[in-house]
Amino acid sequence: MLKNVQEWVLLLGIFGVVALIGNWVGYEILPTAAVPGMLILIGICLAGLILGDVLPGSLPSIAYVALVGVLLSMPWMPGSDYIVSATSEVELLALTTPILAYAGIAIGRSWTDFVKLGWRSIVVAVCVMLGTFLGSALIAEAILKFQGII
Amino acid sequence: MKQQLTNIWKDWRLHAVVLAIVLVTEIIGTHSFNVGPGVVLLLPMLYAIIIGLALFFTPVIKEKQSKNAEPLIVLGVTVLIAKIGVIIGPSLPQIIEAGPALLLQEFGNLGTILIALPVAVWLGLKRESIGMAHSVAREPNVGLIMDKYGFNSPEGRGVMAIYIFGTVFGAVFMGLISGFLATWTPLHPLSFAMASGIGSGSMMAAASGSLVAAFPAMENDILAFAGASNLLSLSTGLYMSIFIGLPLTERLYQLMTKKKHSTSVRKGA
Known part of the structure; x- marks a missing residue:
């Protein structure tokens, strides 16, 4: 310790x-x-x-x-x-x-693991990141608007 | 974080290289360019990760430095979290007011399934798609998939692919798209601030850092919301995957592959 x-x-x-x-x-x-x-x-x-x-x-x-x-x-x-x-x-x-x-x-x-991924994995990974980011932003936008905060 | 910490502070080569990277990147400073109506921000931290990666392939950085760098990321993120803590404190009244939005936007993390699963299935990936699309694939989600399907399963390979991409390019990617989307779409910067908290310290730092650079007047609110959302994602992410994300992905995958299967049968007939 x-x-x-x-x-x-x-x-x-x-x-x-x-x-x-x-x-x-x-x-x-x-x-x-x-x-x-x-x-x-x-x-x-x-x-x-x-x-x-x-x-x-x-x-x-x-x-x-x-x-x-x-x-x-x-x-x-x-x-x-x-x-x-x-x-x-x-x-x-x-x-x-x-x-x-x-x-x-x-x-x-x-990096060597990354190079082995292949293009399909990279396309899906980009969709995963965009999905969580846009999904959260859309819900936050709707509720903040509803509450009148933004 | 227990034993391996010993004597990393003596790795002067590692710390000198990082200091040199910081000096060079901060002197270059922030640059931006327009792509259509959006702004792409190039921040010192983005150059830093790329220079660091490039140096790994030169004799300057050896295997030892690369290993020793890992606990310093953890401690660096700890300092970052302390900084975010003292930003959240004074904003606590606003955060409580925005509580419903903060809590509910956690469900937005299921957006990975809606966007990535159809794409994965369409690209012809099989059960790998389930591991790939069920969550943003940070450590707790990787643990869950390994626990449920095993390391050598297709699901395990899928979640590892996304985990590796996130580890290597997550911060760069989030830093670039958050500034761009916040300037290009009509959505409010504070909504993107909440979305920046996806459960990874470096991705949150990159995404919210770009937002601050694009909207400096809202700095404290952006960082407080991003930090609070990231803490929520860290603490709820695993349960979100166990109870909603993974079952939903399984169900949708079955639905999509069944449909695909029956159309191909019809074609054959």
Whole structure:
């Protein structure tokens, strides 16, 4: 457990540094402005990961991470203003770029499987993605319209 | 996530390569071009996944780096989820207000069956179609199919095909079509935001990231709705497949192949 926490801290720290540099280069937010927000995000991750580890039940750690984040930033929570303003200095797209860079490197190993798929599988896969995306969007549109939200 | 984490932080080659990719892609920045009435957005994250994949085939990245990258995706997505958590928090009143839409749009994930199953059957695929079309084929759905039909079954091959495509091209594909569809169709960006949560962190990030780039004024609402929807998809996706998706796909497949069968018999007669 302690060894795991140590590894989490180190890896989250590396990820945080890479993301902060991307945040600076791509979105012109100085690391000095974004460091507190990044530290808060990493703290939320650690709290969620540790909760997922020690609490019984089969909920994935990621559910606890989201829950901790939501609880800390709810309007009714004291100090939530600071958490929201500090973390808003970390751009979402500055987090996704390093994630997808790591993902690109990792999926290289699936490439040979991918090449074997054949064109019919690829056509069906495109339909699967379009199907879920359009299906959900159409239902959401109808209900949001009905409720008068959009 | 237990043992294999050891000493990945020491893989300086991996982290240096990722830092270099981030620097290059963020300097290139976002570009867009019009296709008819829609806009195709090229975001740094899309270049990042393609450069990463290309580097895998060069001596810069070895098998070891590729393996070590996997836990970092998981941890990176964790940071992303924390960020989405602190976006959802302040928007909680709006999310509760939009609760009915959020819950019901989960049924839209069954759209995979309505669009992909007829296409698969029409292309001449057999029971592979069931594995392919029953869901968006993320980890829980793959597990379900393997559990029910076995790894070497046609259904198992089908679900693996979609899983592999999603793993390799899901994020790129979702990033491209979400910006395009949101600018080209009359549907509201918030509807697409909810649709972005399909149960995969990287696909959700790519789809909602494109929406934010196309509609920056709605950034917080888009991310809050996408994040909440993704969490819902993660937690309901498996049950949706067990109780509705898979039985419905089986039934429709039987219906479609029976019809096809009888027409071919008629032709023969």
